Amino acid sequence: MNTAVIVDAVRSPMAKGKAAKGDKPGGALSTLHPVELLGQVFTQLLARNDFDPGLVDDVITGCVSQVGEQSGPVGRWAWLAAGLPEHVPSTTVHRACGSSQQAADFAAQGVIAGAYDIVIASGVESMSRIPMGSARIGQDPFGPTVATRYAPGLVPQGVSAELIAARWGFTRRDLDEYSARSHARAAASDFKSEIVGVHVEDGEERRHVDSDETIRPQTSADSLESLRPSFETAEMSERFPEIRWKITAGNSSQLTDGAAAVLIMSEAKAAELGLTPRARFHAFAVAGDDPITMLTGPIPATEKVLSRAGLAIGDIDHYEVNEAFAPVPMAWRHHFDADEARLNPRGGAIALGHPLGASGARLLTTMLYGLEQTGGRYGLQTMCEAGGMANATVIERL
Numbered sequence: 001m002n003t004a005v006i007v008d009a010v011r012s013p014m015a016k017g018k019a020a021k022g023d024k025p026g027g028a029l030s031t032l033h034p035v036e037l038l039g040q041v042f043t044q045l046l047a048r049n050d051f052d053p054g055l056v057d058d059v060i061t062g063c064v065s066q067v068g069e070q071s072g073p074v075g076r077w078a079w080l081a082a083g084l085p086e087h088v089p090s091t092t093v094h095r096a097c098g099s100s101q102q103a104a105d106f107a108a109q110g111v112i113a114g115a116y117d118i119v120i121a122s123g124v125e126s127m128s129r130i131p132m133g134s135a136r137i138g139q140d141p142f143g144p145t146v147a148t149r150y151a152p153g154l155v156p157q158g159v160s161a162e163l164i165a166a167r168w169g170f171t172r173r174d175l176d177e178y179s180a181r182s183h184a185r186a187a188a189s190d191f192k193s194e195i196v197g198v199h200v201e202d203g204e205e206r207r208h209v210d211s212d213e214t215i216r217p218q219t220s221a222d223s224l225e226s227l228r229p230s231f232e233t234a235e236m237s238e239r240f241p242e243i244r245w246k247i248t249a250g251n252s253s254q255l256t257d258g259a260a261a262v263l264i265m266s267e268a269k270a271a272e273l274g275l276t277p278r279a280r281f282h283a284f285a286v287a288g289d290d291p292i293t294m295l296t297g298p299i300p301a302t303e304k305v306l307s308r309a310g311l312a313i314g315d316i317d318h319y320e321v322n323e324a325f326a327p328v329p330m331a332w333r334h335h336f337d338a339d340e341a342r343l344n345p346r347g348g349a350i351a352l353g354h355p356l357g358a359s360g361a362r363l364l365t366t367m368l369y370g371l372e373q374t375g376g377r378y379g380l381q382t383m384c385e386a387g388g389m390a391n392a393t394v395i396e397r398l
Contacts, residue, residue: 003267004108005277006395009365010045010196010261012037014212014353017127017255026128028209029257031202034063034070038124038259039081044196045120045261046084051273057116059090060107062099062123063357065130066092070357075122094357095286096386097324099123100260101360105393107264108281117269122261123358132255132356150292152239157386158231158252160294161325162243167293168331172244175251175326176224179350182323186347187217194369214254214353224250251326256353260361279368282378282394283309289388295328297390298382299335305380305392313338316394317376320363322383323348332382346370359383360391371397 016027029037038061046053061075076090095102100123107119140147142154155163165175197210229245230252237243270277285305289297298321306313313336321329321343333343346366349359360383367379382392 002112002114004111004281005265005267005270005398006262006279006368007265007270007275007277008045008049008263009194009361009368010041010048011194011362011365012041012198012259013195013209014214014355015209015257016213017257017353017355018131027257028207028213029126029198029200030128032126032198032200034124034126034129035074035077035081037126037198037257038074038078038122038261040198041122041196041259041261042078042082042084042120045263049263049275051275054085054088056088056118056120058107058110059088059120059122060093060103061090062093062095062101062103062360064094064096064099064125065132065134065356066094067135068130069126070124070130074124078124095389095391097322097354097356098360098383098385098389098391099357101364101381101383101391101393104262104264104361104364105284105391109284111264111266118265120261121264121361122259123361124259125355125357126257127255127355128257154291155236156231157294157324158247159236159240160292161247161252161327162231162245163240163293164295164327164331165246166242166244168327168334170246170327170330172246173221174330175246176221178326178330179224179251180219180221182344182347182350183216183219185345186212186215186351189346190373194365212352214256215347215351224248247325251350253324253349253354256355258353258355258358258362260358260365262361262364277398278372279395279397282396285392287390287392289390291388294386294388295324295384296331297384297388298328298332298392301390301392302332302336302380302382305394309394311378311394316378316380317342317374318345318367318370318379319343320367320379320381322354322359322363323350324354324384326350328384364393367395
């Protein structure tokens with residue numbers, strides 16, 4: 001069996017995305033086409049590693065809203081925009097918020113199976129230019145049978161987060177304190193090594209963006225207290241009387257523009273090219289859970305991946321549990337009695353944002369650098385995904 005290793009991983013800065021209703025302007029990357037954004041990340045990933053890019057067997061790219069400027073094989077267009085060899089193919093993966101984590105898992109699994117020697121796993125999402133939900137405007141993605149099975153109906157993810165908070169007994173203060181800690185941890189972290197700067201042309205102005213603009217170091221639980229719940233409606237209040245509405249913009253992930261890419265090889269190919277592996281893939285798992293609660297999938301996915309890895313939760317040095325909403329990592333930590341200090345120690349999507357299709361590769365990148373900076377051995381990454389699904393991946397630093 002081949003060993004799949006990570007040779008390098010980089011991400012763009014995380015930039016503020018336009019609000020879903022379009023009532024706020026986008027951030028530093030909002031004028032940049034998503035193909036150009038990912039293309040620049042590809043260019044810099046390959047510039048850091050001395051080998052012929054024509055040796056890449058495939059480019060697997062995660063993207064959620066595959067419409068408009070992100071329609072078609074967005075990774076293919078980004079590869080060509082970077083001026084890279086035409087004979088290298090690409091495919092686009094959609095597993096909701098875990099799309100680029102799944103891209104990395106597919107890439108590593110292809111290497112292990114012997115189908116690939118070198119793969120780039122990546123993700124991109126411009127939430128400024130392609131607002132969340134664009135792919136299903138005016139459409140019914142569920143169909144009548146699913147609607148009947150889950151009558152009186154599936155719910156928005158924010159309502160799912162409310163149900164989790166109610167089930168685990170989290171107070172509004174608990175959620176806001178967790179969220180403030182995410183910003184504080186991100187503000188205290190050194191992301192310079194993992195971020196590659198992006199050039200943006202805005203009319204005649206040319207800017208170089210090389211730092212995250214989503215982190216708010218001054219955030220406190222007290223400052224978040226004034227925000228109003230985002231998902232409270234009369235219909236949902238009647239349906240779920242147990243909810244005491246707590247989910248706000250402050251304890252949810254931010255709408256963000258971003259891209260990330262991971263260079264994955266067989267260990268033998270890396271040695272042949274004189275490249276030094278930084279981590280190896282240790283285990284993979286996917287799982288499904290109740291699509292009403294929806295965001296609890298990381299719990300069974302983690303149980304499955306730990307079993308496959310032959311590890312206990314205490315063996316893991318760094319946990320990345322995507323902060324789609326504060327109750328998600330909080331419930332995960334409570335279920336496993338995991339060390340709070342190891343959970344998203346560099347902050348998460350509440351501080352850094354959640355550029356849907358790019359988040360899986362972004363979390364993997366951040367976890368790799370976090371393990372290297374602390375000397376940790378094992379890292380576990382898991383993502384909640386629409387429909388009650390989740391990915392879980394364990395890597396081992398080398």
